[in-house]
Amino acid sequence: MVRTLAASPSVSCGANVVLLSVSPRSAVLVLKHRAATAEINVGCNISIGRTRRTVRQQTAPAMSQRDMQHQDTGDGSASAADGYSPAGEVPPPASRMLDLPPALLDDIACRVMQLGARSQLPLTCRAFSQARLLHVPALRIQLGRQCCDQLLTPRVLAVLQARKSKLALTLWQPETEDSDSYNCGMRNQFAPTLQLPQTEYTQDYTELLAHALAKLDNCAAVEVCRLVSSGLYDPDKRKHLHCPPGLAQQLLGSFPSLTALTLDGLSVSSVALASLLSHPPLALQLQQLDIAHIISQNGDMPFCDEPGAVVPLFQGLQLKQLSMAAILFEQPGPSLLPSFQPLAQHLTQLHLESRDITYSDEDLSFLREFMQPLVLLQVLTISNHYGLEGLTELLQALPQLHTLQLPDAAVSGQQQLNTLLAATQITSLQLGGVRGLDASRADAPCSWQRLELTWERERLELQWIDWEAITHLPLHSLSQPLVLGRADIRVEDILDPKVAAAPHCLAQAIKVPVKIKDVRLTMMSPEQQERLGVITPALLQQQRVDLAQLVAMLQPLQCCGKVEVNDLHEVTAADVLALAPLCRDCTHFQLYGGSIKPSLEFWRQLVQLMPAVQEVTFLLTKECYCAAMHESLQLMAEQPWARQLHVIISYTFNAPEPPACWPAGSWLKAGVFNSSLWIK
Numbered sequence: 001m002v003r004t005l006a007a008s009p010s011v012s013c014g015a016n017v018v019l020l021s022v023s024p025r026s027a028v029l030v031l032k033h034r035a036a037t038a039e040i041n042v043g044c045n046i047s048i049g050r051t052r053r054t055v056r057q058q059t060a061p062a063m064s065q066r067d068m069q070h071q072d073t074g075d076g077s078a079s080a081a082d083g084y085s086p087a088g089e090v091p092p093p094a095s096r097m098l099d100l101p102p103a104l105l106d107d108i109a110c111r112v113m114q115l116g117a118r119s120q121l122p123l124t125c126r127a128f129s130q131a132r133l134l135h136v137p138a139l140r141i142q143l144g145r146q147c148c149d150q151l152l153t154p155r156v157l158a159v160l161q162a163r164k165s166k167l168a169l170t171l172w173q174p175e176t177e178d179s180d181s182y183n184c185g186m187r188n189q190f191a192p193t194l195q196l197p198q199t200e201y202t203q204d205y206t207e208l209l210a211h212a213l214a215k216l217d218n219c220a221a222v223e224v225c226r227l228v229s230s231g232l233y234d235p236d237k238r239k240h241l242h243c244p245p246g247l248a249q250q251l252l253g254s255f256p257s258l259t260a261l262t263l264d265g266l267s268v269s270s271v272a273l274a275s276l277l278s279h280p281p282l283a284l285q286l287q288q289l290d291i292a293h294i295i296s297q298n299g300d301m302p303f304c305d306e307p308g309a310v311v312p313l314f315q316g317l318q319l320k321q322l323s324m325a326a327i328l329f330e331q332p333g334p335s336l337l338p339s340f341q342p343l344a345q346h347l348t349q350l351h352l353e354s355r356d357i358t359y360s361d362e363d364l365s366f367l368r369e370f371m372q373p374l375v376l377l378q379v380l381t382i383s384n385h386y387g388l389e390g391l392t393e394l395l396q397a398l399p400q401l402h403t404l405q406l407p408d409a410a411v412s413g414q415q416q417l418n419t420l421l422a423a424t425q426i427t428s429l430q431l432g433g434v435r436g437l438d439a440s441r442a443d444a445p446c447s448w449q450r451l452e453l454t455w456e457r458e459r460l461e462l463q464w465i466d467w468e469a470i471t472h473l474p475l476h477s478l479s480q481p482l483v484l485g486r487a488d489i490r491v492e493d494i495l496d497p498k499v500a501a502a503p504h505c506l507a508q509a510i511k512v513p514v515k516i517k518d519v520r521l522t523m524m525s526p527e528q529q530e531r532l533g534v535i536t537p538a539l540l541q542q543q544r545v546d547l548a549q550l551v552a553m554l555q556p557l558q559c560c561g562k563v564e565v566n567d568l569h570e571v572t573a574a575d576v577l578a579l580a581p582l583c584r585d586c587t588h589f590q591l592y593g594g595s596i597k598p599s600l601e602f603w604r605q606l607v608q609l610m611p612a613v614q615e616v617t618f619l620l621t622k623e624c625y626c627a628a629m630h631e632s633l634q635l636m637a638e639q640p641w642a643r644q645l646h647v648i649i650s651y652t653f654n655a656p657e658p659p660a661c662w663p664a665g666s667w668l669k670a671g672v673f674n675s676s677l678w679i680k
Contacts, residue, residue: 126155130155133160133163135165136167137165137167138170139167140171140172142173143171143205145211148211148212148215160216160219161217161218161219163219167221169224173208173228174230203239205229210247210250213253218253218254220255220256222255222258224260224262225262226262227263238266241267241268242269243268245275248277249279252285259285260286260287260290262289264290265294267294273294274313277313277314277317280316283317284316284318288319289322290323290324292353293325314338314340314343315342317343318343319343320349321349322350324351326355339370340371344376347374349377352380352381352382352383353383354382363389364382364385364387364388365390365393368396374398377401378402380405381406384408386409388416388419391419395423403428404423404430405430406430407432408432411435412435413437414439414441417473421446426448427447429450429452430452430454431453432454434466437468442473444474445474446475448475449478449479451473452482452485455487465487467499467503470502470506471505475510480512484515486516486519487518487519487554489521489553490522491524491525491550503553503554503557504553506556508556513559514558515560517561518560519564520566523550523567523568539569540570547568551582555581558585560582560583560586561585561588563582563583563586565579566592567592571596571621572596572597572599573601576605576610577605580610586610589610591619592620593619594622595621595622596618596622596629598628600635607641608641615646615647619648625649629649
């Protein structure tokens with residue numbers, strides 16, 4: 001059963017409401033509050049299927065007669081309503097914002113979008129819709145004959161052709177109606193979109209691309225182009241790019257300033273890809289190429305249409321940055337990587353992404369023969385690779401390398417740390433984590449100026465962050481903040497003196513700040529969870545004592561991007577106050593499990609004490625969609641201190657129905673803009 005909480009037909013304050021799902025048993029309500037006001041007429045069309053369910057909404061701004069006249073200039077020519085006046089005539093004083101000169105209007109629109117109203121601005125009128133196309137840094141256009149014919153109107157094309165600032169453009173073929181959950185989630189990662197409900201489907205991406213390029217003529221602002229399709233991991237839904245002889249010329253005809261090209265989610269033969277890249281004008285112009293997420297005709301072999309037959313891809317190219325998939329295991333037979341020799345005098349950044357499903361940990365020394373020509377390489381990233389064996393031999397072939405990124409590899413033991421310290425040319429280092437450091441090397445000579453530990457413990461099989469191992473690292477040379485990807489702190493850690501003291505010791509050991517991207521505070525041990533029954537006052541009191549101690553432990557580190565609190569019961573405004581020292585710089589705040597006692601004061605404290613927070617999530621938190629929560633949201637929207645927040649509320653399908661007050665309320669400022677159900 002799917003529950004949709006919709007807006008009333010006409011409302012006067014702004015919000016986005018989206019119903020999603022994070023698992024087959026849960027749904028998520030997304031509410032987006034902002035301080036601006038608008039009148040929006042909302043229409044809803046709900047489609048629910050067995051394997052995929054989507055909710056689509058369309059909105060149309062309620063305009064005055066004056067604005068409608070402004071919008072009805074159908075030929076795209078300038079008029080007095082646009083702020084233009086015939087030569088020799090003095091324009092009358094502007095009484096409305098839309099009467100301002102176009103240059104000033106564009107500047108206002110650009111500044112408004114920078115303040116966070118990017119998705120709502122084009123709904124107000126055509127002038128702002130055009131201004132958005134002139135200033136938005138990235139844009140996605142849905143492919144399809146019908147879509148392109150309706151979306152790429154002469155007015156839109158004229159704006160794109162007149163644009164001067166750099167644009168990153170994605171030409172995207174969406175997933176089918178029965179696509180799997182992976183692809184359903186992919187669309188949430190994209191930029192603002194020109195799209196329509198999908199009415200056509202083809203696995204030939206080439207035909208759809210050619211139709212779009214025929215319309216997108218001479219868009220000189222496009223320097224970055226992404227050719228994207230869904231269905232990569234389902235063989236029956238892969239979209240094929242055939243790269244006919246004229247495709248490269250079409251790309252340059254549409255985007256004469258093109259310097260960066262990405263192919264994502266497409267099935268491309270190596271011969272076809274080589275044909276595309278060998279086009280002389282494109283080869284000379286292209287500086288960045290990303291082919292890390294394509295599939296060749298041979299499936300898992302990225303550059304072998306037939307086993308053992310590697311196609312030369314880079315002849316004539318002058319790439320500075322390259323991202324590509326690779327089979328990172330030593331082969332006794334023919335190589336599985338194309339030759340980098342043609343890029344020897346140009347390539348400075350290389351990203352290799354392992355296609356080994358189990359994550360490769362093979363000796364890296366076999367890469368030396370491939371890397372040997374890249375004497376100018378400065379940045380090397382190898383992802384989905386566990387081990388550090390053979391790193392010394394590889395680095396010896398790269399004399400100019402200063403940045404090494406191994407986000408999935410952990411330093412295990414003193415010998416591997418010594419190997420990294422011996423590579424004195426490395427000034428910027430990214431690793432998965434560190435473990436097994438028995439002796440401190442804190443005072444050892446070190447060339448690192450920047451260090452990041454991603455700490456992906458699911459991949460690295462690291463149970464919790466090893467604070468002691470971090471303090472054994474030589475951090476004295478860092479000139480940029482130490483970045484920790486994730487820190488899981490449990491209530492049990494309070495009783496461990498080493499763990500409790502480690503953040504303080506770390507803060508004292510280095511001269512730069514410590515930034516943690518994701519902090520997770522777990523307020524109940526597994527044993528407490530197993531015997532949890534009635535929530536008693538004693539438990540609540542103990543949790544507050546524990547919370548204060550955990551915050552005090554991490555407070556010396558100060559900078560956190562996301563803070564997640566697990567299993568904290570009866571959360572109130574007082575808990576927001578207690579967490580504030582940890583959340584001053586965080587952009588995401590999440591409660592997982594536990595329960596909440598919602599109130600206006602809760603939101604006031606959160607808005608004022610966590611000024612950087614943009615997204616608030618209640619994930620399976622009891623009482624998060626009760627009448628009291630509805631009332632608190634409604635009251636918050638009416639306050640002068642209210643600001644834009646993205647509020648996500650999840651609840652299980654077998655939970656009680658939401659109160660009747662949810663579907664309509666003045667806190668729904670702009671109604672339903674875009675809505676979908678995501679089965680993960």
